Amino acid sequence: MRILIADDEPIVRRGLRAVCESSGVATAVFEAADGERVLEILAHEAIDLAFLDVCMPCLGGLDALEQVPPERRPAVNVIVSGYSEFGYAQRAIRLGVMEYLLKPAGAGEIRDVISRSVERIAKREAGVSVCSADSQDVIAHAVQYIESRISGRLRLQDVAAAIHVSPTYLAALFRRKMQLTFLEYVHMRKMEIAAALLRQGVRIADAARSVGFEDLRHFCEIFERHTGVHPRSYAQVARAASEGH
Structure with missing residues (x-):
């Protein structure tokens, strides 16, 4: 999913980006600090989901959206506002806005919006992109x-292209059928293989490289997230268990 975040506050953009990137469905994230930049991005990029601040310098989110031809507008638009009264309802509905976030929005709220957006886009694309393919x-x-390809870099868009479905549909399918995001599943499988290598006495750095991680710190973070222990502790316990037999 290609996501656009338009807000004149850097801290808001950073927060939205962090949640989007951790969601497991974002294949690209673009940022804009004003409406004119929104127009530039939408003129050259196909955006699936856009978070648009109502009030920005030069041009607000809805003002910018009005200037974009319908065929270039994002599939799902989310209005972000610091005001509890949403006085833009009629314009928003006419422009295809489907969600509204009140600042400061929590990570849970943002994830819910992303999840609903994935489902909406998947339903729209399913008939075109996957035809009658069985899920x-x-x-x-x-x-x-x-x-x-578990030893290399695995990206949602690459896997989707290889099996001839849309990335959005594949992301939604993983959530529905596997109860995991695409990225969570990939990390789970990589960590299962890494754990097996550690039990065999393979060094942590070598185990990390074997499943496609060059950044050892990142590997350790992901491993601990999935197993509950640092790979060093995991290897020590595995070694002690092996020596005890």
Whole structure:
């Protein structure tokens, strides 16, 4: 999913970006500090989901959206405002705005908006992109592709392209069928393999590289998130258990 975040407050953009990138569905995130930059981005990029601040310098979010041809508008638009009274309802509905976030929005609220947006886009694209393909077959092909390339970098858009479905549909399918985001599933499989290597006495750095991680610190963070322990502690326990037999 390609996401646009338009807000004149850097702290708001950073917060939205952090949640979007951790959601597991973002394939690209663009930022704009004013409406004119929004117009530039939408003229050259196909955006799936846009977070648009109502009040920005030069041009507000709705003002910018009005200037964009319908075929270039994001699939889902979310208005972000610091005011509890949403006095832009008629314009927003006419422009296809489907969600509203009141600042300061919590991470949970933002994730809910992203989740609903993924479902909306998936429903819209399913008939065009995947035709009558059975969802279980799609998941099976995706998992097979992931397993065959588990030692490298795995991106949602690459897997989707390889099995001929849209990234948005595949992301929604993983959530619905696997109860995990695409990224969570990939990390889970990589950490399962890394754990098996550590149990065999493979060094942490080598285990990390074997599943496609060059950044050791990042690998350790992901490993601990999935197993509950640091890989060093995991390896020590595994070694002690092996020596005890």
